[in-house]
Amino acid sequence: MQLVKILIKSFFIVLLLNACSSSFHQPITFFQVQSPRPFGYVIGDEIKRRIIVEVRDGLALQYRSLPGKGEINRWLNLKKVAVNKIKTSRGTRYQIDLTYQLFYAPLEVKMLELPGFTLQFRQFGKMTDKQVPPWYFTAAPLRELAIRKQDGKEYMRPDTPAPFLDNTANQIRFAMFLCIAMLAAIYLAWVYGLLSFLPKYQVFKRPCRQLGKLSEREFASMLNMMHGALNQLNGKPLFQHRLTDFFQRFPDYQQLENEFRWFFECSNRYFFGSAKQVDKADVERIKIFCQHCLQVERGQR
Amino acid sequence: MKKTMQHFTYWIVFFIALTGAIYTAYSGYKTAQINQLISQLNQGRDIEPKQMKNATPELQLARAIYLKNKKRYKEAQATLSLIINQGTQQLQAISRYNLGNTYLIQAIEFAEALQINEASALAALAKQAYRQALALDSHYWDAKYNLEVAVRLLPEMDRITMERDDPVPQEKAKLWATVPGFPRGLP
Incomplete structure (x- = not known):
C-alpha cells in the first residue's frame, strides 16, 4: 500500500516537472534557416x-x-519576400523565402554579410521574438584588377543586339487557318460537284447534262441513259x-422513292x-428525276 | 433544311478561316519586314525615318544601337529611354543594359579626358541602368561585367566592415557622395 502511494506521488511529481519544462511551454516549436x-x-x-518557423496555436x-x-544597403537589395503559412496539427508553420540581390564589386574575394533580423510573434498582446542570425558568404570579382584595354579604351562588354520578332506563332496560325479553309473548300467543292474527277460522285452529272439536250x-x-446511270450507281x-434493297444500300435516295417507282413504271409502259x-x-x-438524283449525289438534298 | 444549314455552316467556316489566313499572312509579312529592318540596322545601314513610324520596341532598340555606334549618344539615349518599359521582361533588360552601355562609354571618354564630374554623373547613370537590367534578369552576364566596370570607374563610398554595415542614408542626395576615383589598375 505504501509502495502504491509512493508511486502515485512520483507520477504526479514527474507530471508537474514535465509541465514546467521549457519544451512544453516553448512558443516556437521549430526554427530552421x-x-x-x-x-x-x-x-x-x-x-x-529560407526560414522555417513552427509556432504554437495562437x-x-x-x-x-x-x-x-x-535596398538594405548600397550593395544589397532585398528583391522578394514570400511568406507561406500552413496550418499543422501542432500549430502554424511559416515558410519565409527571402531573395536578395548582390551589387557589390569586390577587388578580390571578400566576405560579406546578409544582415540578421528579429522575427516577432504576437499572442494575446504579448510579443515573442526570434532572432534570425546574419549569414556570411564570399563574393568574387568578375574582371581582373589590371584594366584591359581595347582600342585604347577600357574594355567593356558590347551591346546586346536587338532580338528579331518571333514569326513562328503567325506561321502556325496561318497554316491552321489555311488547313481549315482548304478542308471547308474541299467539302463545298464536293457538294457542288466540282470534284468531277472522283468517279463515285459523277454518276448523274453527265446524264443530267445530256438529258437536257434530248x-x-x-x-x-432518255430512259436508257437514266437506267444506265442507276445501274452504274447500283453496281x-x-x-x-x-428497289427496296437498293434503298437499304443507298438510304439517301429513299426520299425519291415515288419518283423511282414512277420511272420504272414509265419505262415498263414505254418498252413493254x-x-x-x-x-x-x-x-x-425524267429530267427533274435526274436532277433530284444529282442533288442527292452531291449531298444537296 | 438540315443539309442547307450544314452547307451554310461550311461556307461560314470557310470565310472565317480564309479571313484568318489572310490576316495572319499579312501579320507575318509585316513581322518579316520589321525583322528585315532590324537586320539592316544591325549591319550598320540606316533606315528611312518614315519606317520608324509606330515602330516596335525591337526596331527602336536596333535603331538606338545603330545611333550609339555612330556616336550619336543623345539620340540613342532618348530612343532607349522611350522603350525601357516596353516589350517583354527580357527585352526591357536588354534595353536597360544597352542604355547603361551608352552612359558608360561616354563616362569612359570623359574619364580619359579627365572631365571627372561629367564622367561621375554618367557612370552613376550607367550603374543604375545595369542594376535595373540585373533586377529583371539576374543571369545577364554582360550586365554584371559592365556594372563591375562602372563600379570600378566610380567606386562606392561604402567600405564593408564585418562589424557594422552602413544603412542606406535617408536623403537621396547623399547617394551622390562618391569619390570620383579612376583606378588605372596595378602598375
Missing part, C-alpha cells in the same frame, strides 16, 4: 534564404517584423422489284406496253 552555398557569388547574383507572425523589400423523240435514249442492273405515245410531261419529269 536554410541558406545556399556560402561562396562563389559575383555582382548581380541572387541569394535565396501565435501570429508580425509581418512588419520581416525585412522590407528594396427531245421527246429520243425518249427511249449491277437495277430492277423495280429490287402497247402504247408508244410519249407525253411531254414525262420527258420533263
Whole structure:
C-alpha cells in the first residue's frame, strides 16, 4: 500500500516537472534557416534564404517584423519576400523565402554579410521574438584588377543586339487557318460537284447534262441513259422489284422513292406496253428525276 | 433544311478561316519586314525615318544601337529611354543594359579626358541602368561585367566592415557622395 502511494506521488511529481519544462511551454516549436552555398557569388547574383518557423496555436507572425523589400544597403537589395503559412496539427508553420540581390564589386574575394533580423510573434498582446542570425558568404570579382584595354579604351562588354520578332506563332496560325479553309473548300467543292474527277460522285452529272439536250423523240435514249446511270450507281442492273434493297444500300435516295417507282413504271409502259405515245410531261419529269438524283449525289438534298 | 444549314455552316467556316489566313499572312509579312529592318540596322545601314513610324520596341532598340555606334549618344539615349518599359521582361533588360552601355562609354571618354564630374554623373547613370537590367534578369552576364566596370570607374563610398554595415542614408542626395576615383589598375 505504501509502495502504491509512493508511486502515485512520483507520477504526479514527474507530471508537474514535465509541465514546467521549457519544451512544453516553448512558443516556437521549430526554427530552421536554410541558406545556399556560402561562396562563389559575383555582382548581380541572387541569394535565396529560407526560414522555417513552427509556432504554437495562437501565435501570429508580425509581418512588419520581416525585412522590407528594396535596398538594405548600397550593395544589397532585398528583391522578394514570400511568406507561406500552413496550418499543422501542432500549430502554424511559416515558410519565409527571402531573395536578395548582390551589387557589390569586390577587388578580390571578400566576405560579406546578409544582415540578421528579429522575427516577432504576437499572442494575446504579448510579443515573442526570434532572432534570425546574419549569414556570411564570399563574393568574387568578375574582371581582373589590371584594366584591359581595347582600342585604347577600357574594355567593356558590347551591346546586346536587338532580338528579331518571333514569326513562328503567325506561321502556325496561318497554316491552321489555311488547313481549315482548304478542308471547308474541299467539302463545298464536293457538294457542288466540282470534284468531277472522283468517279463515285459523277454518276448523274453527265446524264443530267445530256438529258437536257434530248427531245421527246429520243425518249427511249432518255430512259436508257437514266437506267444506265442507276445501274452504274447500283453496281449491277437495277430492277423495280429490287428497289427496296437498293434503298437499304443507298438510304439517301429513299426520299425519291415515288419518283423511282414512277420511272420504272414509265419505262415498263414505254418498252413493254402497247402504247408508244410519249407525253411531254414525262420527258420533263425524267429530267427533274435526274436532277433530284444529282442533288442527292452531291449531298444537296 | 438540315443539309442547307450544314452547307451554310461550311461556307461560314470557310470565310472565317480564309479571313484568318489572310490576316495572319499579312501579320507575318509585316513581322518579316520589321525583322528585315532590324537586320539592316544591325549591319550598320540606316533606315528611312518614315519606317520608324509606330515602330516596335525591337526596331527602336536596333535603331538606338545603330545611333550609339555612330556616336550619336543623345539620340540613342532618348530612343532607349522611350522603350525601357516596353516589350517583354527580357527585352526591357536588354534595353536597360544597352542604355547603361551608352552612359558608360561616354563616362569612359570623359574619364580619359579627365572631365571627372561629367564622367561621375554618367557612370552613376550607367550603374543604375545595369542594376535595373540585373533586377529583371539576374543571369545577364554582360550586365554584371559592365556594372563591375562602372563600379570600378566610380567606386562606392561604402567600405564593408564585418562589424557594422552602413544603412542606406535617408536623403537621396547623399547617394551622390562618391569619390570620383579612376583606378588605372596595378602598375
